[in-house]
Amino acid sequence: MxxxxxxxxxxxxxxxxxxxxxxxxxxxxxxxxxxxxxxxxxxxxxxxNALASSLTTGRTKLIGLVSNNFHNPLFLEVFDLFTRGLQERGLRPLLVNLSAETDPANSVRMLRQYSVDGVIVASSTLPPSFAEAFRDVGIPVVHSFGRYTSSPHVHVVGIDNIACGRMAAAALVARGHKRVAFLGGPKGATSTEDRARGFLDALSAHPDIAVSVSYASAYSFDAGRAEMIRLLQDTPAEAYFGGDDVLSIGALSAIHDAGLRVPDDIGFIGLNDMAMARWQNINLTTIRQPIAEIIASSIDLVVGTIADPDRHPETRLFPCSIVERGTLRPLP
Amino acid sequence: MxxxxxxxxxxxxxxxxxxxxxxxxxxxxxxxxxxxxxxxxxxxxxxxNALASSLTTGRTKLIGLVSNNFHNPLFLEVFDLFTRGLQERGLRPLLVNLSAETDPANSVRMLRQYSVDGVIVASSTLPPSFAEAFRDVGIPVVHSFGRYTSSPHVHVVGIDNIACGRMAAAALVARGHKRVAFLGGPKGATSTEDRARGFLDALSAHPDIAVSVSYASAYSFDAGRAEMIRLLQDTPAEAYFGGDDVLSIGALSAIHDAGLRVPDDIGFIGLNDMAMARWQNINLTTIRQPIAEIIASSIDLVVGTIADPDRHPETRLFPCSIVERGTLRPLP
DNA sequence: CAGATTTTTGCAACCGGTTGCAATTTTCTC
DNA sequence: GAGAAAATTGCAACCGGTTGCAAAAATCTG
Structure with missing residues (x-):
């Protein structure tokens, strides 16, 4: 045959x-x-037969693409960019859907069985140890959207979430808000922890501003909405930094339903700038994360590490910037 | 090593x-x-080493997952369900992003090189010939969300788009609308062609109702919005059947921006029932497509065809149903 | 055109597994 | 405990390629 x-x-x-x-x-x-x-x-x-040849050459051109974010619309953009970027270099993405799993053992075993040349972990919630499990068995790996550490054991490409938290705080302060809050993603997520840290850190310099923090159960519309509904039962803050865009959109829906107006009654700033944020019926002010650059850089890095496995672990953080839209009142 | x-x-x-x-x-x-x-x-x-063993066993447990819908949020749900479903059966999805490509040659060559056991084409826009190219080289294939044909050459799993068109028409007729319209997806897409056909067909029995048809350039927010803005320059219809949900959401944003109210001034019914349709700030009345069933059935079928390659091509269509929400006025 | 160089070619071993077959070992039967 | 049946084991060939090496062919040199 x-x-x-x-x-x-x-x-x-x-x-x-x-x-x-x-x-x-x-x-x-x-x-x-x-x-x-x-x-x-x-x-x-x-x-x-690419697989037969891989036996002698030791190269499959297969790249494991591991993620646990299959419910955040941002990640459709992420998968699009990753798959296209990999294909352009003749690499094939083997997709691994972690669902709720956080133990790397299964993924490592599976991707080892398929002799992937490298692995990209695309997640803003998994801890650094996840990606490290691949490095431990000698598979080149980069953690995209991962957490910065000063002495990384694996490549990390993403943004400085602490700086983003500060940036959000500064944006709210600049608008003269006196009661601000962080409505974070799930409590364990590294990205949420860091964003909270930066936010609180920046506000500690402003003792006149009241700050509060709460967490949604996930980076999702429903979770953001549910948490906002809870917050609205008490006196809400004047302006919120939402853990990410989709969660912010959920929160905003609760705000509208409560009969409050945005940005007059409550201001909101998200994070990511996913495609939907600029939809005219959403029009979310947010902090833009340059995902195209992050992804291109991640691919570069994994390719580079395949070529030189002893390459020193590197952290590449890309600058974010505020995109002004309609959910935060203009600067005075 | x-x-x-x-x-x-x-x-x-x-x-x-x-x-x-x-x-x-x-x-x-x-x-x-x-x-x-x-x-x-x-x-x-x-x-x-799974690849080495595949040489003798002839099975890689690799399944090509081919799609060109990386911009429609529905497809994040689709990828989630496919990857999880495949993983549960010990199969590994090798993702192929077609982007704008419509020629199967490259995908066929690539997936043959990787000796995939089977292929799933997940697309509502590609013609049947795309999936047939895989069958022609002996690779088990199923076209999910594909077009029904009475004598199919490959397995097709999806919905009856013509029936959905009729269903939408009936919904608008039942509400007493006298000027209705189909705002379709891209003109060449098989799904849009069929939905238009069913819609027009059902309305041909109602000579008192004025019908019009137009097409957005893609199944996307921007395209739906752009087309609706164009339509609003003239006298718009009283109620629209939108080619899919995301396009409908775009159209609705244009309607709101024009100062018109939904469903009082203009009614809208979408198709898909993607997660976002039930977000409270969207609340889209739509025709639900049972994607979980479609995907589970697609996986069954590809697995079955791997086991018995001479299996006769099969078409499996799942029933759709209307989900009443806020964009279409209630039945009288 | 002979001899030296370079290029091309085929052989055979190898990559990491699987599997039919015959030999060996174990288990069963009486 | 002997003999038959069943289970286990290792050998060797094979899956579809790649590659070092030496032989053969082509090209260059004077």
């Missing part, structure tokens, strides 16, 4: 090595044999 | 075959050797 090297070799009247060589970049083949082989290959519709 | 069968065999003091057999379901190994092998395997952290 399947056409192999041998079939092509037979038909072309050459050795199997000759066939292999015509399909190997930079191998030594005369124009004459190459022609014969290519002719035979086309006639037989031959296409080389 | 990597631990192989031989290393384990050596350490356990048995033959390579014995090691292979302990890791093969249902092979003949004594409890004693199995114990020795497992001990050695654990000590060496051995895990079998």
């Amino acid at each position: 399947t056409v192999t090297l041998k079939d092509v070799a037979l038909r072309a009247g050459v050795s199997r090595s000759a066939v292999s060589r015509t399909f190997t970049e930079g191998a030594s083949v005369s124009a004459k044999t190459r022609a014969k082989v290519e002719k035979a290959a086309i006639e037989l519709k031959y296409s080389p | 990597t631990v192989t069968l031989k290393d384990v065999a050596l350490r356990a003091g048995v033959s390579r075959s014995a090691v292979s057999r302990t890791f093969t379901e249902g092979a003949s190994v004594s409890a004693k050797t199995r114990a020795k092998v497992e001990k050695a395997a654990i000590e060496l952290k051995y895990s079998p």
Whole structure:
């Protein structure tokens, strides 16, 4: 059924090595044999078996793409960019959906069985130890959207969440709000922890401003809405920094339903700038995370690490910026 | 660096075959050797190379998941369900992002090189010929969200788009609307063509109702909004059937911005019932497409076809139903 | 055109597994 | 405990490729 090297070799009247060589970049083949082989290959519709060759070359061109964010619309953009970026370099994404799993053991085993050349962990909630589990078994790995550490054990590409927290605080302070709050994502998420830290840190310099913090159970519309509904039962703050965009959108829906107006009664700033944030019916003021750059850089890094496995772990943080839209009142 | 069968065999003091057999379901190994092998395997952290074994078994457990819908939030749900469903059966999704490509040649070549056991084409816009290209080279394939044909050449799992068009028409008719319209997705998309057909077909029985049709350039917020803005320059219809949910949400934003109220001034019904449709700030009346069933059935079918490649092509259509929310006035 | 150089080629071993077969060991039967 | 049946085991060939090496062919040199 399947056409192999041998079939092509037979038909072309050459050795199997000759066939292999015509399909190997930079191998030594005369124009004459190459022609014969290519002719035979086309006639037989031959296409080389990438997995068989991986056995000797040690390269599968398979990249494990591991994520646990299959409910945040931002991640559709992330998967789009990752898959396209990988494909452009001739790499194939093997997708792993972690769901609620946080133990790397299964993913590591599975991706090792498939001899992936490298792994990209795309998650803003998993701890650094997750990606480290891949490094521990010698698989090049980069953690995208991961947490910064001063002495990283694996490559991390993302944003400075602490700085983002500060940036959000500054934006609210600049607008003269006296009661502000952080409505974070799930409490254990590294990104939420860091954003909270930066936010509180920046506000500690403003003793006249009242600050509060609470957490939604997930980076999701429903969780953001539920938490905001809870907050509205008491006296809410004047302005909120939402843990991310989708959660903020959920919170805003609760605010509208309560008959309050945005940004007059309550201001909101999100984080991510996902495509939906600029939809005219959402129009969310937010902190833009440059995901295209993060992803391109992650791919670069994993490719580089495949080429040089001893490469020193690196942290690449990209600057974020505020995108002014309609959920935060203008600067005075 | 990597631990192989031989290393384990050596350490356990048995033959390579014995090691292979302990890791093969249902092979003949004594409890004693199995114990020795497992001990050695654990000590060496051995895990079998799935690709090497695929060479002899002819099974990679790799499934190509091909899609061109990386901008429609519905497809995040689709990818989530597919990846989880495949993983549960021990299958690994190799993701292919078609972007704007509509020629199957590249995907076919690539997925053949990786010896995928089967392919799932997840797209409501690609023509049947796309999936057929896989069947032509002997790869089991199912087209999810594909177009129904009476004598299919490949498996198709999805909904009856023509019936959905009729259902939408009936919903608008039942509400007494006299000027209705279909605001479709991209003109070439099979799903849009069929929905338009069903819609128009059902309305042809109502000569007193004025019908019009137009097309957005994509199943996207921006395209839906742009087309609606165009429509609002003239006299718009009283009620619209939107090609899908995300496009409908875009159209609704234009309607709101024009100062018109929904559903009083203009009614809207979408299609898909993606997660966002039930967000309280969207609250879209829509036709629910049972994606979980479609996906589970697609996986069943591809697995079944891998087991029996001569299986006759099958079309499985799932019933849709209207989900009443806030964008269509209640039945009189 | 002979001899030296370079390029091309095929052989054979190998990558990490699986599997049919025959030999060996274990278990069963009486 | 002997003989037959069943279970286990290792050998060796194979899956579809790649690659070092030496032989063969082509090209260059004077």
